[in-house]
Amino acid sequence: MQQGADMKTFKYTYFILTVYIICSVSACSYNNLQPSEFDIESAGSNFVIETASKCHAIDGSVIVYKSGFSVINNTIMGEGERFFFNGKENNSFINRFMISSFPLDSIVAITLYEDYTGTRLIANGSLGAFGFAIGGITIYCIACPKCCFGSCPTVYTSENNISLLETELFSSSISRMLEDNDLDKLNQKVPDDGIYKLKITNEALETHYIDKFNLIAAEHPSGTKVYPNISKGLTIINRTVPVETAVNSEGEDILKEVAYEDTISYRSGMTMVNKLKNGPAYDRIEFTSAIPENGSNAKLLVRYRNTLLSTILFYDVVLGSQGIRAVEWIDKMNNNETYAADFKMIYDNFSGMQFEIFVNGEWVEAEKFPDAGPICWKQTAAEIPVSGMKELKCRIKFIPDNFMIDYIGIEYGGYDECSLKTDTVRLSEIKSLSGKSTDNAFGLIQNSDKQYLITNPGDSYTLIYKIKKTAESEQTLFISSRGYYNEWIRGSWIKNDPSAHIFNLYNINGNLRLVAESWESNKTLIESEFFNTRIPVKEK
Secondary structure: OHHHHHOOOHHHHHHHHHHHHHHHHHOEEOOOEEEEEEOOOOOOOOEEEOOOEEEEEOOOOEEEEOOOEEEEOOEEEEEEEEEEEOOOOOOOOEEEEEEEEEEHHHEEEEEEEEEOOOOOOOOOOEEOOOHHHHHHHHHHHHHOHHHOOOOOOEEEEEEOOEEEEEEEOOOOOOOHHHOEEEEEEOOOOOOOOOEEEEEEEOOOOEEEEEEEEEEEEEEEOOOOEEEEEOOOOEEEEOOOEEOOEEEEOOOOEOHHHHEOOOOOOEOOOHHHHHHHHHOOOOEEEEEEEEOOOOOOEEEEEEEEEEOOHHHHHHHHHHHHHHHHHHHHHHHHHHHOHHHHHHHHHHHOOOOOEEEEEEEOOEEEEEEEEOOOOOOOOEEEEEEEEOOOOOEEEEEEEEOOOOEEEEEEEEEEOOOOHHHOEEEEEOEEEEEOOOOOEOOHHHHHHHOOOOOOEEEOOOOEEEEEEEOOOOOOOEEEEEEEEEEEEEEOOOOOOOOOOOOOOOOOOOOHHHHHHHHHHHHHHHHHHHHHHHHHOOOOOOOO
16 A cells, blocks of 8 residues: 555646546535545555545546445455546546446545535435536636635525525535524515515535525614624614724724725735734724714624635635645544634634724723625624713724725614514425425424535525515515535645645644735736636526
8 A cells, every 4th residue: 555655746636636626526426425535544455435435546537436335455346437637728528437446556545425414424426417517617726726716605686587696604614513603684675575585506616504594584663774793683773974083003094995885995905914924913993983972872883895815715725735635624624623623713813803992991802793705795783882981992803904894884872672573484485406396405494403405516596485574664684594615625726745835723823924925926816717707506
């Protein structure tokens, strides 16, 4: 087995990863399964694999075994399909043929696919799940993997048969151990007939695990609006006005960037990002507002979204730098509770916007404004007790250029939450891509119970609700969701250079330096190309 280990050089790893992504997207989808790397070195010369698997060969080919295989005297025995990539950038294609035996010493890595429940390994996949529809995007992702669209589940509503992008779900839940809840506001109102349709799509090279998806209807007084707040509840707002002053961490006046909801937003810029090359650094927006006489409660509203800086962190620094070992890392994040907890603790210092209030001469931390993801603007509120204060002084703190902040507004007084009634809307029907009702999906998304609705690239589900429209009050709809997603390994992510930086969770300064360097080199390219590479939703 030493021969196989010695051949894990950059040349082979580069080629293996290239075939891996072609095979994964074009032909080899294993629904309900998660990848993990098999330890070839410790397996010996005789063993059995009883699960769907991929064997990565020294010559750059990949052998897919849908039902596992046996190894007898260093020879793989079983029904497999072998894939070759011709390697031509502008005319890429796959050759494949069936095999029944193959020398184990010619295999450099084996990827197993595990049942998402984490119990028995099963073969529950099929070949030919995707095909030509996304072939062009696949090849583009090989040439520029960091440019490829990557997002959690995206949700659409429709009006006059036109799809409207509404939101993305649990954008920070990158593994099973980091599964989390999310609450997102929908802009589309209830139609007159009360028939409300949503579409959940997977438009990225990811597998999505949706544990819960509930539609929440909030009734509130006419003329008011309702938003999620940082305390995980809802805040009712009548009318906000812009804050009176706003400066960034450099003391620059940025009020004009955050005074209106107009997409002319504040961003930190590369000068601040470059400070990350020397270790942790933060930008801040400090803002003030005069509190009216007898004011007792302030309601803050922030409209923002992530830039693609977090995407660079995840694609280049965390996954890309590890090459083929990114499979191991994903497995560890899904199954190693201690490591995943360490990752979350460190990542929490990078993600979100920390909210702080100036009280009695010192800054006091409140909760965080969560990540919004790079796709849609998010509006999130915070409620602040201000009794006895004459001026409200607050700030939000974040990693430089990780966010675009479009609006910061405030309201004093107004309606309290007693004026708000919420109810979970019953799901009437859920349809798969074929247009047929999918009864078993009802139970998968109704409760948070570790029973997942699982989607792969190009998948979508249409959810239909019947809502009783009210005339005497406003209705605002929200999605209460829970779940996580696993990123697919991208071909030729990075050269497997032993002298290059390889992701180490605990080397914080090194990781931040690489984020800054990669953002400096790739920001223009990724921002121009990223949103053009969504995986087309498969049509019935």
